[in-house]
Amino acid sequence: MTPTNDTEDLLAGQPMDADDERALALVRDHLSAVDPVPPGLTGRVKFAMTVASLEAEVAHLINEGSMAGTVRTTEYDRATTVTFESDGLSIMVTLEEADRGTTTVRGWVTSPGAEVELRERSRSAVTTADDEGRFVFEGVERGTVHLVIRHHDEPGTRPVITPGIEI
Amino acid sequence: MSTGRTDRPEQAGQTAPSLAVAAAQAFSRHRDGDSSAMDRLVDDVTPLLWHTARSQGADRATAEDVVQTTWLRLVEHTHDIADPQAVLQWLLMTTKREAWSAVRRGRRTVPREPWDEPPTSDPTAPAASPDPALASEESELARAIWQHIESLPARCQQLLRLVAFVDRPDYSVVSASLGIPVGSIGPTRGRCLAKLRLALTADPTWEVTA
Numbered sequence: 001m002t003p004t005n006d007t008e009d010l011l012a013g014q015p016m017d018a019d020d021e022r023a024l025a026l027v028r029d030h031l032s033a034v035d036p037v038p039p040g041l042t043g044r045v046k047f048a049m050t051v052a053s054l055e056a057e058v059a060h061l062i063n064e065g066s067m068a069g070t071v072r073t074t075e076y077d078r079a080t081t082v083t084f085e086s087d088g089l090s091i092m093v094t095l096e097e098a099d100r101g102t103t104t105v106r107g108w109v110t111s112p113g114a115e116v117e118l119r120e121r122s123r124s125a126v127t128t129a130d131d132e133g134r135f136v137f138e139g140v141e142r143g144t145v146h147l148v149i150r151h152h153d154e155p156g157t158r159p160v161i162t163p164g165i166e167i
Numbered sequence: 168m169s170t171g172r173t174d175r176p177e178q179a180g181q182t183a184p185s186l187a188v189a190a191a192q193a194f195s196r197h198r199d200g201d202s203s204a205m206d207r208l209v210d211d212v213t214p215l216l217w218h219t220a221r222s223q224g225a226d227r228a229t230a231e232d233v234v235q236t237t238w239l240r241l242v243e244h245t246h247d248i249a250d251p252q253a254v255l256q257w258l259l260m261t262t263k264r265e266a267w268s269a270v271r272r273g274r275r276t277v278p279r280e281p282w283d284e285p286p287t288s289d290p291t292a293p294a295a296s297p298d299p300a301l302a303s304e305e306s307e308l309a310r311a312i313w314q315h316i317e318s319l320p321a322r323c324q325q326l327l328r329l330v331a332f333v334d335r336p337d338y339s340v341v342s343a344s345l346g347i348p349v350g351s352i353g354p355t356r357g358r359c360l361a362k363l364r365l366a367l368t369a370d371p372t373w374e375v376t377a
Contacts, residue, residue, distance in 0.1 A: 004365065012361035016335075016353055020360055023312050023367065027331040030309035037217045038231055042209050045238045049205060052242040122203040 043144065047164065050119070054148065056161040059084035059091060084147075086160045091147060093165060098138065103167045105137040109149055117148040142167050185336035186211060187255040194254040198245060209238060212255065215332045216262045219344075222325045223266035229273060233265045240265075255337070259344035308372055315366040322347060323359035 051058055062083040084091045089110055096104040105118065109129050116135045117126045121143045129135045144164040151157055190212055196204035216237055220230035240261050241254075248257055316327050322345070329341045330352055338353040351357045356364065367373040 008358070008361045008365055011364050012356050012358050014356055016356050016360065020356060020364065023363060023373075024327070024331045026305065026309040026312050027316065027327065030306065030313045031218060031328065031331065032214075033306065033309075035218070035221060035227075037214050038227065041217070041231060041234065042213050045209050045213065045235055046206050048235055049209070049238055049242050052239050053245075119202070121206070124202055 043164070047146070050146065051161055054159050054161060056148065056159045057086050059086040059089070059149075059160050059162045061163060062090075082165065084162045089149060089151070089160050091149060091160070091162060093147065093162075095165075095167065101142065102138075103140045103142075105140050105145070105167070107135050107147070109133045109135065111149065111151040111153075113153060114149050114151040117150070119146045119148060140167050184334065186215070186333050187252065187337050187340045190255040190258070191251040191253075194248075195251045198251070212258060215329065216258060218328055218332055219259055219262045220266040222328045223263055224270040225266045229269050230266065233262060233269055236265050237262045256340050256344050259341065263344060311370060311372045312363070312367065315363055315370065318366070319359065319362050323362060326352060326359050327363065 050056070062085050080096075081092065081094045084093070091107060091109045093105060093107045096106065098104045107116065107129075109116065110133060112129055112131050112133045114129045114133070115126060116129055117124055118137045118140065120141065125137055127135050127137065143166075145167055146164060147162045149160045190208055193204045193208040193211070197208065213234060216234050217230060220233040221227075225233055237258060241248075241258065244257075248254055316324055319327070325345055326342065326347055329345070330338050333341055335353050339349040342349050342351050352360055
């Protein structure tokens, strides 16, 4: 046994102390700075999990005035009107500023009577589209929301989910 | 022990919140139909999964895929996990396995296996170049500590890298997930932390500030 090994054995058998905690806290700070979790990863994970758990079809953003059929959702940050499309379903959404920094989300879907769910960060609201496919959500707070459309009149069809809409 | 220390993570003892317990509670709520519970679970656990994938040799792009795949596997297996208390360990082990096979697929032409690599050739080690914005005394010290960790055996590197992201109640879950015997770290220092402590004791950077 070398003295170094003896010392290591001794140290290994002692309880952890504040200096050990401090060293580990510094390691955490260092790794968080040089090897951070990519920005947006948790958002992408949550969306992918929602789609998977609902077995939902993802609607694509229709971007007028662009050659591309779809754009990244961040490119229409706080746009006022956006349109999404999936197989056999179109969804148009208009955002209106309302009281106290909240937003009114008015929408229209090509499936009258469909169940429309608005998913916010930590809550969700459900309404039913009227005979003309219109729906409205009031008092929506800032953040990313998704709409989930379920059309019960056609059994067996998958729900449709929109990409994130920045409110 | 003092309960007044819980608000100071760097000195936290057994009263520190357990990520495993928080994860179990969130997972139970999710299974009971609380649609926001899973979001909190993702926020809380993703950093640990990220560093698990990275410590297995995944580059940043691969690690991102691995972390996403792991969470999607949880959706697939939501009803197969009998005990919610085991969900954190399940996530860590899945991440480790996914990362390991992704790294192996990516290195098919390299005849060696990951465990044969000397620590110095780790392509996933965080960038060593100093960030001028972080050039404070604390970050100098943090970088010095990291350099000592990089010279430790690979298993110690993995263990210390992950326990840095949890509090003591979760050390055993992290050890078990890495296949390292429980009790290898905490409540006693254990072999890896002792090696680090020995290196730090000989380092003037640490001695001055300790």
